Amino acid sequence: MVKCIELSVKVYLLENIYLDNVAKEICKLIDDTLIMEDKYREFHNKNEFKYYSFNLLYPLEKDKIYKKDCIYTFIIRTVDSELGTYFMRNLKNQYSDKIKVITMSKKVIPKKHIESIYSITPVIAKFEDGYWKGSNTVEDLEKRIRENLIKKYNEFTNSKIDENFELFNMIKFINKKPISMKYKNISLLGDKISFKVSENDMAQEIANFALGVGVGEINSRGFGFVNYRWL
Template identity: 25%
Template sequence: MRLLVELRALYNSIYDLKYHHKLQGFLYGLLKDTAYRDLHNRHGYKFFAFSNIFPPLDMHTGDVRHFLVSSPNPDLIRVFKERLESVERMFVGDMAFSIEKVSVLSPRIGRSCVLVATTPIVVRIPKANYGKYGISPPKDYPYVYWRKRYPFETFIKQLEENLFKKFKAFYGENVKHTPLFEEFVFRKQVCNHIIIKGREVKVFGSLWTFTFRNLYKDKRKIIQFGLETGFGELNSLGFGFINPITEKKNAPRN
């Protein structure tokens, strides 16, 4: 499930490209005095993701913007919705908005679908896998972010492994590890500057489009889960947010 939040700018402001930890902080603040009040302190996966505030342009007073928050946990979505509807304003750094409307969306994937990463997918390759993928970093890093200079196979394998781990952690069940991503298009590499523990760090990610055909039951369940929890790592910081692309009826085909 996911929420579509409609916002209206309260005053002129420049779009903040370093919004990640600020929007994350706002969302965690909504969970105060709820059953999820300690979610930000829990180790491991948080099982929610959020989009950027879009369109990502500088704002004038009254401009309309939106953002999405998704989770495979419907109760967490319910709590987010209730709390969003109880507050009138949202502040993300120097950007300020009134909250106009909160809508529940339940996109479901079919046997065939196209999914697009609307925020960069982050994949970290641990040191133990350097030899496996022929990676030789310039320094003895404990991990490196996948970048386009590394094999594409590395990205896909790490992405699949991450999704299977999150699926098991959420549902408590094992599924057969089979290839999930067989048709995909790399769009571009992105470097984001984010604030972690008061320090600005670089995070490398990439934008992709994924096409799935003839999804069977288990595979469809895993991809549906990924649609709501996010692909890759750092989902609760706004990375790896996934949207389905729906083809309009009677739309011209290329």
């Protein structure tokens, strides 16, 4: 039974941070935590699914500058209970030149019937020719997102589920134009998307899984973090 663990991380800013750099700064905190022990250093360095996702700092700042000497929160979610415990033990003492963690809390998101999931950070789908709108359809994008989630679920649960089920019965784009977000030394284009989740048991299971791992690709770098609406 997959459980989604949510860690609420309260932080104090040592310097101003522009919105464009928030994901990078949170990644630095998380990465520095992962490399503290050999097991998770190896995990961090491997090119494999990470099974965690995170959002950006809130409350939001209208001028897109998060302020020095102010307190904000971000959330990490994971379906890996050992990783959740590791973060609770080690991230709570972490700091960088711009951010200091001051408190953390942990909860398990209860399993209830999910009406929809919607992305808080842009969903990325890395097609060969780049951003999906170049030469792909909405159906292509939905198929890629679905296949990615099922592949992650199969690998995490060490299973091979029957894929003959409807996962989403509607998707809706929240943004009117692509959203650019920095990744390493480039900017990637993505979308904020709302997915109406189908009623069947497998769709509900995968949607609950998505709350922890994110939707789309590069979730451990701040992309595709989703929230939920219960029925």
